[in-house]
Amino acid sequence: MLNCLRVICVPSIKFIVLAVLMAPCLMTAAHAQQQSFTWEEIRDKFLDTNPTLRAQAQSIESSRASETTAGLRPNPQFQNDTTSATLGIYQEFEIAGKRPVRLESARLATSISQTDFADTRRTLLFTLRQAFVAALLAKSDLDFANQNLANYQEVIDLNKLMLEQGAISRADFLKIELQMLQFQSDIEDSTLTLRTAKGALRALAGPSNLPVEFDIKGALQAVPLDKSLSELEQMALLNRPDLRSAETGRQKAFTDLHLAKANRWPDPTIGTSFVHSGNEIGGPGWFEPFYPKDKTSNAMGLGVSIPIPIFNRNQGEVARARSEQRRADFLAQAVRNQVLQDVETAHASLESSRERVRLYEQTYLSYAKESLDIEEFSFRNGAASILDFLDAERTYRMTQLAYRQQLGIYLTNLAQLEAAVGAPIIP
Numbered sequence: 001m002l003n004c005l006r007v008i009c010v011p012s013i014k015f016i017v018l019a020v021l022m023a024p025c026l027m028t029a030a031h032a033q034q035q036s037f038t039w040e041e042i043r044d045k046f047l048d049t050n051p052t053l054r055a056q057a058q059s060i061e062s063s064r065a066s067e068t069t070a071g072l073r074p075n076p077q078f079q080n081d082t083t084s085a086t087l088g089i090y091q092e093f094e095i096a097g098k099r100p101v102r103l104e105s106a107r108l109a110t111s112i113s114q115t116d117f118a119d120t121r122r123t124l125l126f127t128l129r130q131a132f133v134a135a136l137l138a139k140s141d142l143d144f145a146n147q148n149l150a151n152y153q154e155v156i157d158l159n160k161l162m163l164e165q166g167a168i169s170r171a172d173f174l175k176i177e178l179q180m181l182q183f184q185s186d187i188e189d190s191t192l193t194l195r196t197a198k199g200a201l202r203a204l205a206g207p208s209n210l211p212v213e214f215d216i217k218g219a220l221q222a223v224p225l226d227k228s229l230s231e232l233e234q235m236a237l238l239n240r241p242d243l244r245s246a247e248t249g250r251q252k253a254f255t256d257l258h259l260a261k262a263n264r265w266p267d268p269t270i271g272t273s274f275v276h277s278g279n280e281i282g283g284p285g286w287f288e289p290f291y292p293k294d295k296t297s298n299a300m301g302l303g304v305s306i307p308i309p310i311f312n313r314n315q316g317e318v319a320r321a322r323s324e325q326r327r328a329d330f331l332a333q334a335v336r337n338q339v340l341q342d343v344e345t346a347h348a349s350l351e352s353s354r355e356r357v358r359l360y361e362q363t364y365l366s367y368a369k370e371s372l373d374i375e376e377f378s379f380r381n382g383a384a385s386i387l388d389f390l391d392a393e394r395t396y397r398m399t400q401l402a403y404r405q406q407l408g409i410y411l412t413n414l415a416q417l418e419a420a421v422g423a424p425i426i427p
């Protein structure tokens with residue numbers, strides 16, 4: 001580090017060279033100071049603070065409050081009529097099981113809000129995982145670009161010695177040196193891509209959860225999947241929260257139909273009253289402020305009030321609830337079909353990307369490296385042209401970048417399949 005920071009008085013051209021040599025040291029020091037985060041750490045921070053999830057959680061609390069409202073009984077009524085000194089207390093009684101059915105409907109609504117919350121969490125986590133994989137891929141590309149630059153610098157140093165010994169021409173050496181521009185451009189492009197990917201990841205995770213300058217930890221590799229399509233489909237049918245919401249919605253629609261039928265029966269109101277009359281207040285006969293001036297009498301009795309369901313038998317609500325029940329059945333079937341389609345599509349995409357990764361790992365990576373070694377050896381021994389060597393170098397570089405791209409696609413497809421299943425599928 002001291003060598004990197006040594007300051008000496010040199011001409012301007014040497015100062016530029018020194019700055020170039022210092023840059024990797026400074027970048028390494030800055031990189032070491034960055035805090036690194038794994039996927040699990042970013043995910044946990046996201047789940048704790050994401051405002052969309054916190055807003056969705058309030059709908060669960062609202063539904064629970066609706067349960068309290070649904071379980072309340074009617075309040076008693078107090079009646080008073082001063083013209084006859086009447087005092088009465090009346091109570092409405094719900095019949096036909098209205099309150100239990102109404103409470104069950106409210107509980108099912110709470111269950112739907114909970115699974116809706118889980119579904120929102122599922123989709124948001126998939127979006128966050130995509131951004132993490134993109135940042136992981138960009139980091140891998142930048143590491144590969146730095147490695148390429150270092151390796152190619154050794155090639156230039158070796159060919160410089162060959163130039164000094166007269167083994168290659170000045171024109172061939174310049175062609176080799178000009179290729180350095182491509183590797184330097186790769187570093188700049190990869191750096192920009194990584195900063196963009198990390199910026200998108202920080203915006204999704206929450207600016208308060210990640211510092212402006214941070215690093216990520218993780219392996220860009222194809223994790224094998226040992227579950228068959230049928231197993232994944234069964235897992236999805238059990239775990240997908242949107243399907244559970246649809247199935248609960250079907251139960252709620254049936255309960256609402258039951259409630260609508262129960263509401264056809266009017267609730268009776270039963271009570272008791274006390275009536276007092278008599279001439280107990282003095283004054284002229286025309287002044288009767290509370291009750292008529294007559295003989296004193298007291299009476300007490302019971303009363304029942306109940307509407308007669310002749311015209312209104314809640315026909316409209318029953319018909320609407322029956323239609324909503326059929327609609328809920330169709331929606332549940334549609335969601336179930338969509339879940340199976342999501343799993344099948346995501347599984348096919350994962351299998352396709354896994355096959356491509358396998359081809360690179362078992363065939364093309366070794367072929368590209370072997371071709372580069374052969375052309376480099378042949379060029380040094382005069383059996384190949386500089387163009388052949390540079391073409392092999394470009395082929396190797398493009399093969400490595402394409403391989404890393406396929407790894408990123410594989411991890412994204414794996415996250416898509418996990419979202420389609422609605423549960424973790426990799427231990």
